[in-house]
Amino acid sequence: MTALVTGLVYLGWRLAFTFGGAHPVMFVLLVAAEAFGMMRLWIEVSLIGIVRPVEREPERFTEPDADVVVIVTDEPASEVRAAVLSARLARGCGKLLIADRDGRPDVAELAQRLEIERVTGSLDGDLGKLIDTALVRCPSLYTLLVPANLVVLPDVLEVTSGAFDDTEVGVVLCRIEDTNANHEVDFGGYGEHHFRDTLLLGKLHNSGFLPWWSDMAVVRQTAIADIGGMTHTGLSVTMSAGIRLQAAGWRITDVPVVVARRLAPWSDDVHLHRWSRDLYERLAVLVDPNAPHKNEHSTRLSRRVYRIAGGQVGRSIQRIVLFGILFTTMFTSSLPLVADPVVLIGLWGAWMGSSLVMRYVATRSIGFTPWIVNDLRLLTTNVTVAWKVLSRRPLQSQLMDPAPGRQARRIFLTLLQTGLTGSLVVFSTGVLRPAHGDFVTLTTFGMSIWLLLMIAESGSGLKLRQVRQSFRTSEELEVFASKSCTAVINVSQFGIGVVSSVLLEVGARIRVAFGLPQADGESSRIEVSTKVKRSTHEGDRHVAYLGFALLTDDQMDRIIEYCSGVAGMRMLRDNLGVALEETTVADVVHE
Known part of the structure; x- marks a missing residue:
């Protein structure tokens, strides 16, 4: 409610006291972009209800038809x-x-x-x-x-x-x-x-x-x-x-x-x-x-x-408009953003601050910075998808093809990054002087630097705490496992298994069990996903179940033969759902 009230007061102040001296088109674009932000905020607040937490011990009903x-x-x-x-x-x-x-x-x-x-x-x-x-x-x-x-x-x-x-x-x-x-x-x-x-x-x-x-x-x-x-x-x-x-x-x-x-x-x-x-x-x-x-x-x-889906597209368009406004205000005085710095800091700061707090609380469990960076990653994808829907055209999005809007996003962000960097250089070296006051210049510089950091973050990878590595020997896999503070999942064309960070010999065991190729110096491509949450047995069973489901029959037989001393391994193959109630991948690999 604080965000909604302060946002409405800010928009009223913007309309009533900052139009003088501004270019009409630029002023309308700014007000429209900020009004859209208010609309999204109102939709989110009006739809938020009591959180229904995920249950870990569900009630089960027997004999479902x-x-x-x-x-x-x-x-x-x-x-x-x-x-x-x-x-x-x-x-x-x-x-x-x-x-x-x-x-x-x-x-x-x-x-x-x-x-x-x-x-x-x-x-x-x-x-x-x-x-x-x-x-x-x-x-x-x-x-x-x-x-x-x-x-x-x-x-x-x-x-x-x-x-x-x-x-x-x-x-x-x-x-x-x-x-x-x-x-x-x-x-x-x-x-x-x-x-x-x-x-x-x-x-x-x-x-x-x-x-x-x-x-x-x-x-x-x-x-x-x-x-x-x-x-x-x-x-x-x-x-x-x-x-x-x-x-x-x-x-x-x-x-x-x-x-x-x-x-x-x-x-x-x-x-x-x-x-x-x-x-x-x-x-x-x-x-x-x-x-x-x-x-x-x-x-x-x-x-x-x-x-809300329409809001996703609108947010991408809003971001593009705001980028244009940022560039315009850096070089011209066609849009005086600050009529009164004290009022701006009080109203705009309260609106944005309370909005960010709300979003932080809603997304802190998944990461606040990635949530912001995601806007940049989806910038052109949202617009591309919306155009296909409005024109009644099929998406034609196959996993083997380039994703919609990917190339356009890379070009747009590259140009934006180059333009912002060049602007900061010419202003900081005195080659050009900003067309407005020192306070606005400082604010614009701060926004530009923050945006450059977000662009760099968005272009540095998926940030899933997920890496791709080629392991030529099992020792390299062991070294990687030894440096991991949590368990990791190893996925390759051969299957998936859990590597425990406390067992340095697990790399060799996984290599033998899965039959990873090492002949003629060939690299075995292994996708490694870290940060698997293993704080509860329930989570272990979920990961273990997925791990064995991805194994082929031949790989399962190889593991059973290798772990022949483990009672119940054949039951694990024949009745995976029952066996996994007490068995995890880490247990199997360790044994």
Whole structure:
């Protein structure tokens, strides 16, 4: 409330007392940009509710009557296999299907080898139609729809089935955590996910007005049939279907239990692909002419939440406008930002300060600086995705292609960085003198230096506390493990395993167990993700489960043979979900 009140007072002062001497166009742009910031602040404050914390000891319901559909688009084959194996081990799963949108040969081979039924998409690529085809073949009352980039935990159906005791519930959402996130780092846009998936749930959960995000969910078959299926839901699939369900009287609820894990994005491109797909679906709902427009509280509130996506695009445009204003005020006096320094510091400082405190409190668990830097990373991506939605063009964002807006962002930030650096040099050396007073000059310099630091931060990598290294020998891996204060996950084309920092010999054991190639000096590429939170046994089991799900059958046999002295290792292979209740990857590697 402090941010809202001080912001309104500041805008009133800006309109009433600072117009004189300013260029009309520049003044209007500045006021519009600052008014947009106020609007976003009001939306965020109005939607924040009571935080629903993630439960670590969920209530489980036995014998859920549910099937599982793994939806495959363009995920890597290793992730598809991990998703299918984890779904196969979900307790209470009646039937397992693979919905293959593109009819991929590697997915067909996987389905044949594991003897799992597979349905393929049509030539038009209608994902909703593919899901409907899969749902027709599922005989159970409920169906878990899981993207192929997730690994579900064995109790996913047990902890979600109880929500369907309410006969008005049509969709149950779940919590998903990234393998090396645990709310400690920002995945580019993760701050927004944290905001909507945690803070908004308290506001929307009890009323059943949750939007159906483009992620994993358990659906009631009769609810989907009631709206005529998910075929031809427009550019958005799950989100458009969610509005239609709510307009038909069905509720969408969530269970605050972590029931799935997702691998962190390995590159800037993968991160931008994930973000752009999510933004594309949310924007598509707003421009979908076929979406229900009933004047009901549920659909109105859901649409209000979806409009946050429009705010993402507006924020990118706002940033571009503010950059232009910053450059203009450095070289001209067309926009006197400071009519009264004391008033500006008091009002603008109170508005921005209280806003930053609110955002810091909301995002401190994932990192405040990455949350700010994320604006720069998504600067052109948001605008590119919005243009495709407004022009009714498909996103055409494949993981193997350059991500939308990536190159434009790099060019824009490079030019901005060069321009700011050059301006600071010519001003500081006295080659040019600023066109305004010393106070404004000092303020502009400070803003420029801060912006340069943020640009450098945004261009230095994903900042996921995630590194890429080539290990030519097991000794190099041991040295890396010995320097890590926490456990690390090693991912390669051979699988994934946990390396303990207290066991220096673990590098050799992983190399032998996984059969990492060392012949002819060949480097074995290993992706290393640090900062895996292992403070609880629950977290260990999640990581361990994901680790073994990504192993191939041959690798599992090799580990079993190598660890032949460990009782229960064969049970681990045959019944992974049961064995992992007491066994972790670190235990296995140590033994």
